[in-house]
Amino acid sequence: MSPSVDFATRFQRLLALLRHAAARGDDGIPYPELAGEFGLTVPQLVRELETASMIGADEVHYDRMPFEVILDDDRVSVRLFSMDRPLRLTPAEALQLVASAGALANDEDEDSPLRRALAKVGAVIGVEPGEDIDVEADPDGGASGRLLRDAITAGKVVSFRYWSYGRDEVSVREVDPWAVTRADAEWYLIGLDRASSEERRFRLDRMSELQVLDATAGPGPKDLDTSRTGLPDAPEVVIDLPPDARWVVEQLPTVAAVPGVDGRITVTLRATSRTWLERLLVRVGPEAKVVDLDERLGPPEVLGAAASRMLDRYRRNGATDRAR
């Protein structure tokens, strides 16, 4: 923590370090140890302690001072007469503690330090972790995320079987891994796809048979932009959606969404591929109408091709309950 923290943090830090020092009794604590615990230099620490020693100095009655701070040559000792209990947590603070701990505690033993801490904090603020509040926050992309990070550190090429959802193709890829990054709720690998010699992004949950190869990977560009998502140049399609396809607007990034009559919505989307668009049309159903289509996405007449292909499958296998 840098010394230029906001006021609330500085205030809580001073109270915390006073309590920390007071816990050592009259022997006190050496300056460097206390400073290190709170991320301060010794001069910064001394300045904060001097401020604290002023509190209540104007009081007529000495015993009304909240604490006594004795600054020796090499150590400080503190006696607390007041503020010896932690100040109440704000809802935002309590939430951060319980949720952060809860996210990691899921995978831990019953009496791990984190589980014990979570139970104690929960009891003080009145929530039951895991029951009242439940957090699933994959903090590192799981086993694949960790393996890929190791490969990046070691500068090794990785290979995996990948399901390209947009094109609906499964193939084995060899990639020079550059970065593992999270966007919205998903984890991605960014790297150089060896087959196409282009920068690509791969969703970790669509990889399988991930391996680190012996081949040495080239480094990524210095100015790699890990935040970029979506495809700014992808062709656009305009679709007139029925009311029950509102989820499209809520779940997909849209260029524009204009309300129409009877709850219909005219939405402009960027389509990553023709297959992507055909899939969307199969999902939204017959009530949706393609209004305008970038010619790069192919002819508009046969957009039902995916539905026909699927229908062929059902017809081939018979129209009744199929046991296997």
Place this chain on the structure above:
Amino acid sequence: MAANKLERILTLTHILLETPRHLTAVEIRSRVPGYPSEEESFRRSFERDKAELRSMGIPLDVDNVPGTDPPILGYRIPPGEGTLRDPGLAPDELDALRLAVAVIGSGDGTGQRALLKLGGGVTPDTAGGLLVSDPAIEAAFEGLAERRRLSFRYHDVDRDVDPYRLQFARNRWYLVGFDHSRGALRWFRLDRVQGEVTAGPTPGAFERPEGETPGLQLAPWLVGGDTDETVTARVWFDPDIAAYVRAGLGDVEVVGDDSDGLVVELPVTNREGFRSWVMSYLDRAEVLGPASLRDEVVDWLTEVAE
């Protein structure tokens, strides 16, 4: 300037905690060093300090000072309410919390302040930022912790909700609670709340029902699943994508998983959600049964293909 403020707020907190009765503004000014002597500047400065105390979670009680006539307003921190029962965290427990806040927390200093209050030192500098937070989520949490009824607008309806459970999944916060305007248990995506979430004035306004609160359902074949009769669907998936499908399915019945493909059985309570989900796999998935569900899919595809 900053040092003065630190000294001033510390002294203010101290005298408001220790006072046996409400203190008037005049008394506060005389006991806290650093306030301007001019009346109007003092008022402004004192108002800012009160706001600072409240934002740090220190409650202020305002009431008439006993024995004053005409009555004069006085201030104090209500005994016992300004402080927390010390949870008594052991050093290894504090370290574990510190790490969790650093890895998961919002990264905006809130978790750090919480740790300082509990006696922990500083957290290591990390990216953090996984748990986004905002006032709606914090108000929902306050309602949950103190059993206060929440009011907010959702899907254009004003709701009164007893919060039972907060859940973070797929990078979003959800609230599960009893919706009095609907007379039923409902879940809400907190990022879709229109306007503010307010926690009611009364703590302990409701009892959470005995037993486990049903968890949030995100599976598309179950979401909002109180409309359709439950049917067990049997679905086949292409062996090429079986690994990815299984990873995303959670706890479902796997009937077969071999070179012929993956076959699973799912309880479907929302046919529309189920259909949309199966369709997203294109011809790499097929509804095998029951016949009624399979026929629905065939009819749907026939219409789309035309």
